[in-house]
Amino acid sequence: MGRMRAWPGKGAGAVGRAGTWDPVTAGVVLARLGPRHEPALRFFTPREEAVAEALLDHVLARSPDDPPVPVLTVIDDRLATGEYDGWHFADLPQDAEAWRRSLAGLDEDARLRHDGRGFPESGYGERDRLLRHVLQLGSGDWYGMPAGHVWKLWTRYACEAYYAHPHAWDEIGFGGPAYPRGYLRLGRGLREPWEEPR
Amino acid sequence: MSGRAAARTLWESARPQGDVRRRNASAWLPHVTELKRDMRRFADSDEVDMVVVGCGAGGATFTQRLAHAGWKVVCLEAGPFWDPQKDWVSDEWGSHHLYWNEPRVVGGSHPVPMGSNNSGRGVGGSMVHFAGFAPRLHPSDFRVRSGDGVAADWPLSYAQLRPYYQRLERELPVAGQYWPWGDPHPYPHPPHPVSGNGEVMLDGCAKLGIEARVGPVAIANGRFGNRPHCIYRGFCLQGCKVDAKASPLITHVPDAIAHGAEIRADAMVTRIETDREGRRVTGVRYVRGGREYVQRAAAVAVAGYSIETPRLLLNSTSRRFPDGLCNDHDLVGRYVMVQGAPQTAGRFAEEIRMYKAPPPEVSTEEFYETDPAKPYVRGFSVQTVSPLPIMWAEHVAEQGHWGPDLRKRMTDYTHWATLGALCEFLPQAENRVTLAEETDRHGLPVARFDHSQCANDGQLMEASRKVMEEILRAAGATELMTVERYAHLVGGCRMGRTAEEGVVDADLRSFAVPNLFITDGSVLPTQGSANPALTIMALADRAACRLAGKEPR
Structure with missing residues (x-):
């Protein structure tokens, strides 16, 4: 030994x-791994922050037992500084605007379905069903954007942030x-x- | 291996390297980071012999060859002058700065993501983060119209490009087994040892009777001047800190600097200047550190690749060229091609750990040529690829996995092996670069790239997926996943025999303006199923030799 x-x-x-x-x-x-500078968020409004956190909880299946991997702050930082991936779909606005519009859309969808309760205030199952609905729309229109392209935007940013972290590497054996x-x-x-x- | 193949391999690997060193001493010179300190600097008011726009595969090779022949050359590069030790990391997300992250718009029925996928930035261009596969095109690629009745013939033949392929394979250098496809040839360096991913492909192919070979990769396998050999760290796509994998930063820029060329980094060219009548180009306008300059030159070579080259020409309008420089026949920006590059992954009971060792290991060109028994023309190649965690996560997410499903599948990462195909998509006039309404921080319209597949393209994607699934299954895979994607870029300013057929001729000289050249991948009329880097370098080498009157015997 x-x-x-x-x-x-x-x-x-x-x-x-x-x-x-x-x-x-x-x-x-x-x-x-280290502490992040203040202000923690520069791009997302408090409401957008709440919707985005709830969205990321679902996309990445985050639980309170997970090791701390910052995702929202990383995405916020990218959108605040314009650190995009070098392209965007012609039928979607630039990434920052697409994030704002899609988070507003999620919140709006939740309010319409759940008696005025927004996305973060909806129950886990309700949010899950709502996201499945967006995914199933495929290339169909969702708040003026093709749902499939919005879905790719969310998962791309979420995966880029999460799987860049050493804790995530340990989880997958990298x-x-x-x-x-x-x-x-x-x-x-x-x-x-x-x-x-x- | 046949006796002839063995003899040619022995001759190639044992031959003295004196001619390589005389032609391009990059591997024997001090490191480029040192050479840069004493680099010659030209004034904007000096009329240099040639200003080259872009320091990637085409631009850097062209610069080195002309400087070596005694020309005064300035090469302007929009991105930084990299120092591999300080600027590159063994980390996926930490390498985001290697890509062209300025905005671009992608449309069409099959839009092509850009960025990490196919763009470059900085000295060395996209070869800084290319995997390293460096195959030649096949002779048939140069006459696709005559042979298959589709696409276009090139204005030059394979035989005319052959000596340049050989020169560059020795300069990079390329490692691999004797190559039995296309024009059979040996490689100067022996094949690399393969990892789990490569073993899977070799095993699967052997069981199916499909010929596969280790290589050809532009990664030194043994001694080459002062260049270190590969240490199998697996981060080829993040820039090779080891300096074992070839990129123009270490294969051609050092010799260019030693011969008096200036590589002016962080200089974004915004416009090509012409005389009043638009008969000749006189230099280029560029922005550096927020200030605008004009570099005067007797000739200009544009090497910004398939998106930025058309964008620069389209942005360089004048009274003589109201629709963009060299765009008399509406060819600038047209016939841009990507290769269909589906990736199929297979799960194995034992650990594969595909991230160990370079992703480029094994390839097959058994399906490269047109098979009359098939409903489609042309073909595809199959190669190993090894996505790192972020790319792998996107691979898994692309299957529709998310939430607990995504996280759980990801924990299996070490058990998957991945193959990638390169399908020869055909050139189409409507697959083109135009100017978008959106502008960049310099106020210039950004490029919009529209891309749609034709029926033949889709059939190739499907056929290649089936072959990759068979190979993985034969090797023992118990589960399969395929993601449809695209790789590489060529075309956009294709070469032709006449001004109606192409923007440039076979010597890469534009038909419209005699002292304007395009020396990058945008000149390719077709693309084959080969990774384009070596072909781009060979074309730039040939053009420079023709121009300087120094053609190899």
Whole structure:
């Protein structure tokens, strides 16, 4: 067992191996763990924040037991600074405007269906049914936008934020950065000494 | 391997590299970050021999060749001059700055996402984050109209491009097994060891009797000048910090600087200037650090790739060219192509850990050529791809998985292997770049790219999916997922025999203005099922050699 200690971070998740990363990579990845600057939100209004949090809870199935992975603050930061992905669908406005309009749409849909209760105030099952309805519309129109393209916008931003986080890597068994170390044991069923069986 | 293949492989891998070094000493020079400090600087008022717009596969190769021949060259690049150690990270999200993130609008019935998928920014262009596959086109790709009755013939033949392919394979260098398809040829570096993902593809293909090969990838496998070899860290698509994977930043820019070229980064060209009559170009207008400058030049080469090159030409209107420079025949921005690139993933009982080792490992071109027994023309190639977590999550989400379903499936990441196809989509006039109403921060209209598939395109997508599913199943996959997507970009300013057929001729000189060149992927009339980087470099090499009167014997 003593030999195991020779592998830094064994059992401590991706962050435990940060000592084997190059400093620039370590800086970028570890920053995702640290405190965030104030003001926490610059783009979303408080109402949009409430709708977006509820939406992300569903899209990413977040529970209170999950390790803390910031998603809304990351999306807010991108929309506030215009850090988009370099394109948008012709039938959708720019990402920031598409987020605003789609969150307002969700809230509006909830009010119409749930006796005036907005999206965040609706029950879990109600919100789930509402989102399924949007997904099923496919290329059909939803508040002036094709529902399928709106869905892709939500899932893209949510996945980009969530699966960029080392806690999410531990959840799926991804080893994280591997420079300058690299890999030595390539092949089906082979593991580096520090890789945990999945 | 046949005796001839073995002999040619031995000859290629054992040959001395003196000619490579004499032609392009990049691998033997100090690192580009050091060379940059003493780089020659030209004044805007100097009339340089050539100003090149864009420092990617086409622009950097063209710059290096002309500088090597003694020309005074300035290469303007909209993005930064990267230092791989400081600017690149082994991290997916942390590499977002490698892409062209300025706005672009995508439309049509099959809109093509841009950004990380197919755009580049900074010195080295999109090759900085390309996977590394560097196959040649097949001879048949140059005469698709004659052979298959669709698309177009090129104004040059495979034989005319062949020596340039060979030169560049040695300069990158390309590693792989002897290549039995198209024009069979050996590679200068031996094939890389393969990871779980590559083993799956080799195993599945072997069981089905499909020929597959390791390579061809532009990643050094062994000693090449001062360049380190690959360490199999798996982040090829995030920029190679190791300097093992080729990009013009390390394969052509060092020698260009050593021969007196200036690579002027962070310089966004907004307009190509012409004389009053529009007979000749006189230089380019660009913005750098918020200020506008004009670099004078005796000739201009545009190498901004299939979106930005048409955009720049369309934005460069004048009395002589009211619809955009070189756009007398409404060809600028037309016939833009992407390859259909569905990815099929299979789940295996044992761990695959596809993120280990470079994503480009194994490929097959068994389905590349037209098969008369099939209802479609042309074909596709199949290659290994290895999505990292964010891309994998989008892959899973694309299947309609979300919520608990998405999170649960993601926890299985280490058990999946992924293959990708490249389907030869046909050029269509309506798949085009135009100017949108939206503007960028310089106030210039941004590009809009409309794309729709034709029936043949859809049939190829379907056929390639079936083949990938069969390969994965034969290798033991118990569950399959396919996501439809697109990869690469070519066309938009295609070459032709006449001004009515193309924007430029086979030497990449524009028909409309004799001292204006287009030296990037936008000149390709068809695309085959090959990754385009090597072909773009070969075309730029050929054009520069023709221009400088230094054609290889």
